[in-house]
Amino acid sequence: MTTKNYKVVTPAEAVKVIKSGDHVHLSSVASSPQCLINAMCARGDAGELKDVHIHHLHTEGPAPYTEAKYEGVFQHDAFFVGANVRKSVQAGFADYIPIFLSETQRLYRDGYIKCNVAMIQVCPPDEHGYVSLGTSVDATLAAVETADHVIAVINKNVPRAFGQAMIPMSLIDIFVEDDTPLEPAHFSEPSEVEKLIGLHCAELIEDGACLQMGIGAIPNAVLAQLGNHKDLGIHTEMFADGVLPLVESGVINGANKGIDKGKMVSTFLMGSQKVYDFIHNNPQVLMMDVGYTNDPFLIAKNPKTTAINSALQVDITGQVCADSLGTKFYSGVGGQIDFVYGASRSKGGKAIIAMPSVTNKGVSKIAPVLAPGAGVVTTRNHMHWFVTEYGAVNLYGKTLQERAKLLITVAHPDHREALEQAAFERFGSHFRFVTK
Template identity: 60%
Template sequence: MGRNPSVVSAAEAVAAIDSGASIYLGSSDSVPRLLVEALCARGRKRVLRDVTLRHIHTGRTEDYAAPEFEGVFRSESFFIGENMRRQIQRGAADYIPISLHDTPRLIRDGVVGCDVAMIQVSPPGRHGRVSLGISVDVAPAAIETAKLVIAVMNRNMPYTYGDGEIDLDRIDYLVEDDSPLEETHFALPNEIERAIGRNCAELVEDGSCLQLGIGAIPNAVLSQLSDRKDLGIHTEMFADGLLPLVEAGVVNGSRKRIDRGKIVASFLMGSRRVYDFVDRNPMVRMREAAYTNDPFRIARNPKVVAINSAIQIDLTGQVCADSLGMRMYSGVGGQLDFIYGASRSEGGRPIIAMPSRTTKGVSKIVPVLDPGAGVVTPRSRVHFVATEYGIVDLYGKPLQQRARLLISIAHPECREELERAAFERFGRHFLYWK
């Protein structure tokens, strides 16, 4: 590797990739689309075979998983985005079950290969380094181990401080592209999501340190916190909903024990407003997933409130968050990392938050999980569960009491059926349990 990367076209850069290569592809809203397009163009010439692309979610990029590339590219996701669900469910792509904090180790230890890293970076900062900007996650591990590093340099990529700062001599080929970054715009919370947000917000005290996932419920929680003081952020990701609390001084990180005064995250999904906020912002530290999602590091901050979602919860508290029965839907991700980390935190409160029913009216609290459903958080690790009908604490509760508590926050139209199932499971004594 030379001291300076070669500035080339995307086609010239991907021409260095051979058949059988394992490629790490930058994730979320930071996918280097110009490189993906060039790689697909090369794949259409049938000069490549058996190339594996590994990544977390890749937004709206899915060309490489199209039927025309069968035998050319194979996609293996560490976490399944919407663009890959159909391909994985039909077997044209695959999923690697792994907690997010363990994913960099998979790469560093060579459990999964990484011959090529394809990433997107900012222009150099004042010290001559570039930054991974809005998506650090597992990329540092890929860059460290790859034989070939290809980077798209984009002036629209913010420069963020932390683990995503890279020396230029770590890059082999540099491709210039100033296309706008992808943006993610979340829908405003509906009435049910606002009710869930209010229930979760009841557990957020002054000085809490928050982890918030993706979607409307986290934004609904944040909207309820304007009267809190000295909140901290240690999370996988954040989006636009956090910014009003930062601007109002509600989020300042002053009571954190590690990374005091800093907002710590691994990737971002939001609008240009978020990207402008993090650009050269000394308050923000973008760290790789091995740092942000380490349960023992999470636990070092007091009052960690971790809010994660579920597809189903059974009456004993088992949480499915990765599949619809046998059909993979998302992945393990960081849920158990933060549920466990928050449970070890002094005054920590791990929360599973979800609507009581699906949009089709099917209860998400069920007698038993669907056949093939994955248990992402085991019943032994579950603490608080919230729906629009309230919030209950299952920690340390016996099975029959758990069932009664969960039924109390199920949709009213589903409670009779759940009580009948609990009676069949536990016997007549369940009728007398209060």
């Protein structure tokens, strides 16, 4: 197929291939194809569809298919719960599939989930008949490869990213054109607590380290502390605006990476338009399949891999909850354990879990035991470094009692005595620790 002979249809025409009972994949984050989503929902409003399963990772922008009125029409079974669908999941009108981010692509490739229709966004085709998935490769590439029908929105605002993001137009069945700007992600400025956490994390990062960081203010606070570092690399599931100044100053150059030397590797992006502009036609950035970026054994090939991820709650033995507390679902398993496992096996690597010591309401996030129903994402067997605003402690190789003592030292001072008492009750009278 050349760039001259593809036929464009309207979004309404394109989504006619969706049938009741189908499984539909949406490209993620900034690349959610809103014009196709709206057209699909219009068919739902008209009573033309029922029992359509919607799958995706984190998405930005509206997610109308999760609304209560579509119960029985659309079933949201996402691989990650973003802010735009969280209330619907908590209310039971939507759901999610707990799975390691690295394995989301296997759901399609190994046939656990049938992909009937993949709805994606791509950049305009080049002279060789290739388009780019831009900011969303993740599990989207697997969906494209296995779908019965692929609908692509050709959008001039999708960056022409390299790596496995580049696909031939022959993989696409239906073309739509729409130039709606990509959805930007908005991050709040780090608080004073988050800045302290960022400082403690930065002190653990060595020159030549290869970085993975999750989503939010803490990663940006960490990156802001790295201006005097040298030869840092990026192998991550996502990155945002915080890396750009470090690339421009030469701090991030990938010179010490074990694989993809000199390249920044990611599978999806969340950020401002500056990030999308940065990856456009940039050979320094490889947008890769999530089975590549989040493979723990590939991650471990980069020396000094340093993975920094957040949590909702940690108990005094080092069990990490990062997806749900009781009936409240906040995100999903994501890529945390992929990188914790990979970083811990990297030569000189560090796996770090970082979070504020208390919630916004002053409740300790370090708890005697996890809340009932809390999901354990990183087990205490995988736990290495833990960071709050009060410092960093390494739990690796420590006994349960030693872990409790270390975790209490980085808890909020107002809660240390209660945690010490809980540890005493759990471990018996031989547990002795004087709170400072």
